[in-house]
Amino acid sequence: MSLNEYGINLTTDTAMQAEMLGDHLPPDSSMDDLLAALRAAAEPTRLRILALASHGELTVSELVRTLGQSQPRISRHLKLLTEAGLLVRHREGSWAFHRLADDGPGAEVARHLNALLPQSDNRDGILAQDRERLTDVKTARAEKAEAYFRDNAERWDQLRSLHVDDAKVENAIGKLLPATGIKNLLDLGTGTGRMLEVFSSRARRGTGIDLSHEMLTVARDKLEKAGCANCQVRQGDLYQLPFGSGDFDAITIHQVLHFLNEPDRAIAEAARVLAPGGFLLIADFAPHGLESLREDHEHRRLGFDGDEIKSFFRRNRLTLKDTISLAGDPLTVVLWMAEKPQTDTTP
Numbered sequence: 126m127s128l129n130e131y132g133i134n135l136t137t138d139t140a141m142q143a144e145m146l147g148d149h150l151p152p153d154s155s156m157d158d159l160l161a162a163l164r165a166a167a168e169p170t171r172l173r174i175l176a177l178a179s180h181g182e183l184t185v186s187e188l189v190r191t192l193g194q195s196q197p198r199i200s201r202h203l204k205l206l207t208e209a210g211l212l213v214r215h216r217e218g219s220w221a222f223h224r225l226a227d228d229g230p231g232a233e234v235a236r237h238l239n240a241l242l243p244q245s246d247n248r249d250g251i252l253a254q255d256r257e258r259l260t261d262v263k264t265a266r267a268e269k270a271e272a273y274f275r276d277n278a279e280r281w282d283q284l285r286s287l288h289v290d291d292a293k294v295e296n297a298i299g300k301l302l303p304a305t306g307i308k309n310l311l312d313l314g315t316g317t318g319r320m321l322e323v324f325s326s327r328a329r330r331g332t333g334i335d336l337s338h339e340m341l342t343v344a345r346d347k348l349e350k351a352g353c354a355n356c357q358v359r360q361g362d363l364y365q366l367p368f369g370s371g372d373f374d375a376i377t378i379h380q381v382l383h384f385l386n387e388p389d390r391a392i393a394e395a396a397r398v399l400a401p402g403g404f405l406l407i408a409d410f411a412p413h414g415l416e417s418l419r420e421d422h423e424h425r426r427l428g429f430d431g432d433e434i435k436s437f438f439r440r441n442r443l444t445l446k447d448t449i450s451l452a453g454d455p456l457t458v459v460l461w462m463a464e465k466p467q468t469d470t471t472p
């Protein structure tokens with residue numbers, strides 16, 4: 126008898142499969158993958174995890190708190206789903222993020238199963254309850270991050286220059302952004318408004334959005350002192366921008382993504398308000414191992430690798446135009462510049 130690492134009897138399982146299929150089929154790896162994916166999904170907790178993952182990436186601890194099961198159990202379910210190709214896993218220091226796979230038989234199975242699962246809140250109590258709990262768990266984390274910015278608004282400009290040479294970064298951003306001719310510049314997670322202060326002279330209008338009233342109070346004061354009369358800042362959530370589609374021709378997201386629960390959704394919302402032919406510039410850290418930034422500065426992500434940013438862009442129909450890496454010790458800052466095509470040729 127051959128048991129896999131989870132104690133599942135593979136011999137019996139394969140024998141049963143062969144019997145059910147009449148043992149006539151030639152070996153077919155894509156069919157094996159499909160069967161493995163179906164088997165992995167056919168369990169109540171794993172189906173609940175797939176439903177939750179359809180709303181964005183998940184950490185093990187978020188799932189532990191949402192599903193009320195022990196960490197070893199959740200980790201085992203995640204391992205099975207990942208091995209069967211339904212989820213992909215991205216490890217960062219002591220955290221691991223899981224999201225639905227993009228392609229392959231496992232991804233297809235997850236996509237179809239999610240389409241079959243009850244969507245409306247009244248149709249399946251458990252899934253609706255899971256979704257609600259996950260929202261509570263994520264809200265609690267976002268509130269902690271919000272409190273961090275509230276408490277640090279006054280000294281943010283000192284903090285932001287702790288690890289990075291700001292002048293070098295701003296100089297490189299300046300090379301990527303159009304030198305003139307921007308009509309509407311939008312800075313998401315503007316904080317104390319530094320991006321607007323430095324780059325709004327290239328734009329007819331500059332707008333900054335931030336959740337934190339305290340950060341915006343500092344930003345208003347700074348922008349006024351810097352004479353940026355074409356700029357305004359507004360309190361708002363970058364996941365739900367109070368703007369129409371295509372309202373901006375340049376958007377910056379500077380050192381914000383690593384704080385967010387759902388960086389992909391933030392980019393999707395930015396892509397929505399970006400005009401065809403417009404630019405999105407993201408500045409964030411390259412992958413690093415400074416776990417202390419989670420504890421001390423509420424970072425959720427320890428940087429982003431280029432492939433992940435490219436897949437965010439691809440999913441949101443943006444084209445990567447340029448990347449600049451500014452090596453630092455211990456943190457490297459990377460700038461990714463994307464363009465929204467004039468005409469969307471994606472089917």
Ligand SMILES: C[S@@+](CC[C@H](N)C(=O)[O-])C[C@H]1O[C@@H](n2cnc3c(N)ncnc32)[C@H](O)[C@@H]1O
Nearest residue numbers: 274314315316335336337340362363379380381
């Ligand atoms: C690290 S600061 C960066 C500020 C500024 N971009 C800079 O580089 O100085 C991140 C900012 O993102 C804001 N933020 C976080 N989540 C947000 C959200 N969902 N909507 C809008 N702003 C958000 C925080 O309040 C904070 O001011």
